[in-house]
Amino acid sequence: KIIFISDHYVGDEEYESGDYRDKPQLLMPSTNADFEDMVDTQRRHDAYKQFIINKKICDFGCGKGSFLKIAKPFCSSIFGVEVQKNFNIALNNEGIKCVSTLNDVSEPLDTIFLFHCLEHLPDPSKILQEIHKKLKVNGEGKIVVEVPHARDFLLDMLELKSFKNYTLW
Secondary structure: OOOOOHHHHHHHHHHHHHHHHHHOOOOOOOOOOHHHHHHHHHHHHHHHHHHHOOEEEEEOOOOOOOOHHHHHOOOOOOEEEEEOOOHHHHHHHHOOEEOOOOHHHOOOOOEEEOOEEEEEEEEHHHHHHHHHHHOOOOOOOEEEOOOOOOOOOHHHHHEEEEEHHHHHH
């Protein structure tokens, strides 16, 4: 089951400025986002070690770079792709190369990660084709994608509108 969210795309300017992050969430009262990010980042690191250790990796849509920061000591090189300008600048200041487009990544990569960003792109198939071109050839490069599950209990069984609005904003 696939949910297409083209009607929910907020536009490049909204993503570049990061203003959407300041809007009140539709689902529930605030939670400890830093703790959730830390737990999720550690889960990803543990689950994808074989795609990280001694590899050249890129986190496409890396946000504030939590995954890159935890993976950095284990990789041969890391890149972030992030359109939100303040995150991009902050990561570069921390010594993590972060660019705003995939075109700025010049070397072939072992692994490109997309954590909950593919569903926000206006043309996901086109982006995946572009990403594929940045990988090492002959099947050596890998793409790891995490997206919301279309059969999520709150979306599919309960049809919880507030959760759908939050997930597909």
